[in-house]
Amino acid sequence: MRDIAVERIPNKRRLGLAFRGLVLLSLVLASGIMAAPTAYAFANGQNASIVLGQPNLTTASRIAPIVNQSRLNTPYDVALDSSGNLWVADSANSRVLEFKPPFSNGESASIALGTSSLTSPGFLGGPPNGTVLNTPEAMAFDSSGNLWVSDTGDNRIVEFKAPFSTGENASLVLGVPNLSAESNNSNASATDLNAPVGLAFDSSGNLWVADSLNYRVVEFNAPFFNGEAASVVLGQDNFTAKDFPNEPNCPPACNTPTKATLNDPLDVAFDSLGNLWVADRNDYRVAEFIPPFSNGQAASLFVGGACAIFGVELGADCISVDEFIAFDHSGMLWVSDTSNGRILGFSSPLSSGENATVVLGQPDFVTGPSAGILNATQSDLSLPEGIAFDSLGNLWVSDSGSLNRVLEFPASASGSTSTASRTSQGSTTTAPISTTSLQRTTTAQLLTTSASVQSTSSPTTSSGGVPEFPFQAVAVTTVAVLVVATYVLVRRRAGTRLLTGRDSFA
Numbered sequence: 001m002r003d004i005a006v007e008r009i010p011n012k013r014r015l016g017l018a019f020r021g022l023v024l025l026s027l028v029l030a031s032g033i034m035a036a037p038t039a040y041a042f043a044n045g046q047n048a049s050i051v052l053g054q055p056n057l058t059t060a061s062r063i064a065p066i067v068n069q070s071r072l073n074t075p076y077d078v079a080l081d082s083s084g085n086l087w088v089a090d091s092a093n094s095r096v097l098e099f100k101p102p103f104s105n106g107e108s109a110s111i112a113l114g115t116s117s118l119t120s121p122g123f124l125g126g127p128p129n130g131t132v133l134n135t136p137e138a139m140a141f142d143s144s145g146n147l148w149v150s151d152t153g154d155n156r157i158v159e160f161k162a163p164f165s166t167g168e169n170a171s172l173v174l175g176v177p178n179l180s181a182e183s184n185n186s187n188a189s190a191t192d193l194n195a196p197v198g199l200a201f202d203s204s205g206n207l208w209v210a211d212s213l214n215y216r217v218v219e220f221n222a223p224f225f226n227g228e229a230a231s232v233v234l235g236q237d238n239f240t241a242k243d244f245p246n247e248p249n250c251p252p253a254c255n256t257p258t259k260a261t262l263n264d265p266l267d268v269a270f271d272s273l274g275n276l277w278v279a280d281r282n283d284y285r286v287a288e289f290i291p292p293f294s295n296g297q298a299a300s301l302f303v304g305g306a307c308a309i310f311g312v313e314l315g316a317d318c319i320s321v322d323e324f325i326a327f328d329h330s331g332m333l334w335v336s337d338t339s340n341g342r343i344l345g346f347s348s349p350l351s352s353g354e355n356a357t358v359v360l361g362q363p364d365f366v367t368g369p370s371a372g373i374l375n376a377t378q379s380d381l382s383l384p385e386g387i388a389f390d391s392l393g394n395l396w397v398s399d400s401g402s403l404n405r406v407l408e409f410p411a412s413a414s415g416s417t418s419t420a421s422r423t424s425q426g427s428t429t430t431a432p433i434s435t436t437s438l439q440r441t442t443t444a445q446l447l448t449t450s451a452s453v454q455s456t457s458s459p460t461t462s463s464g465g466v467p468e469f470p471f472q473a474v475a476v477t478t479v480a481v482l483v484v485a486t487y488v489l490v491r492r493r494a495g496t497r498l499l500t501g502r503d504s505f506a
Helices: 002-035 471-505
Strands: 038-041 050-052 075-080 086-090 095-099 111-113 136-141 147-151 156-160 172-174 196-201 207-211 216-220 232-234 265-270 276-280 285-289 301-303 322-327 333-337 342-346 358-360 384-389 395-399 405-409 412-416 418-424 427-433
Touching (some): 075 395, 075 405, 086 147, 136 196, 147 196, 156 196, 207 265, 276 322, 285 322, 322 384, 333 384
Parallel strands (some): 075 136, 075 384, 196 265
Antiparallel strands (some): 038 412, 095 111, 136 147, 147 156, 207 216, 342 358, 418 427
């Protein structure tokens, strides 16, 4: 009996050690799989998959006076909320519309803000108030799911609190003292705005605004209140400066772009490192500002540059007029090169003067838009404005101009990406490099989302109605199955060895 007991104890220990080792290995593999970034690839000149604002991808009905649930008139920005609903700044109709998934060509909007109904426009003249918008051009969601809108025509930013309903009253306003006040945009100040457009929240919940015709970007600190003063200004030395090219009495220095000046900035976005990027529209570039931010600080990096002649001699590094910008889930920077009728993708890590790696809206980097863009197609863009990525990595673009539509360009999930080092403020981090091959799949991978786009916990459905399942979950399950199978085999082997010991003792 003593010999049998001595034989069993080492086998149990070996079994326990083997099992603990397998569990540890599975945890390492699972964490690695779940942390692996996902590349969502697009192909040059690829077709869009869904259109809103038109009945199909080849229709270009441009009857502006018609206002209904499915018609758009000069759509500008697009944004997605945490439930995957798509919001469109229907600018010329002075309203903001919500479209619910699953999306389909020409579907009707479900909610309208800035107007009393889905069949009436917003601003029709008269003083501002809390329920009317005047040419809204940009939007952003805060971490609580509230929608902030650049009411550009009234020189103010308004907040609408969730849950939303058609015709609801705004809850808060920036740029003017209250919701019924008219703006005073003749002089720059810390409390006034002049044609604000792009909006973005930083990781602390502070709101950044592209104050376009004050030629600056300003920060408002949370918690917010009506008419509050901005705390930081970029593009100008202080809050009362209003220098811009060709302004009367403008000092000679402000006629030439510098690292610290902005010329009609139209959009703002934050990358995963917390750096602020600005679409510096009339300087034909995108500028990066690294925190900590201070008044009048210089940009650290510029992407893009002016084309030799507008619409002629295009290339992968030129931008005619950059209107909106966005980062995808792999860290790639996307720019709406509006006048050239295209969207450009710049791979991470970003560097000054780099070439774009992907173009949408045109077949290649040297082809410009057709004159007037009177005929709608699945792949051409007229005047692309706002851009946003949904939780599956698909790109949504507001195609304004003569086509008055919003398009979805489907991304292909091509697995995990490689990483490249990016240094910011002395610390080196890794940023994923997106691939450019196109392979349409039906398995979307779970993504870490921004404040404006969050994944839901339930299985999602792609735009085409195909259920999509997370690749990482499948991979982790596979690892778990392998661990259990190995454990069973080890246990059986240990049992065999014990039986052998008993037989020999007998």
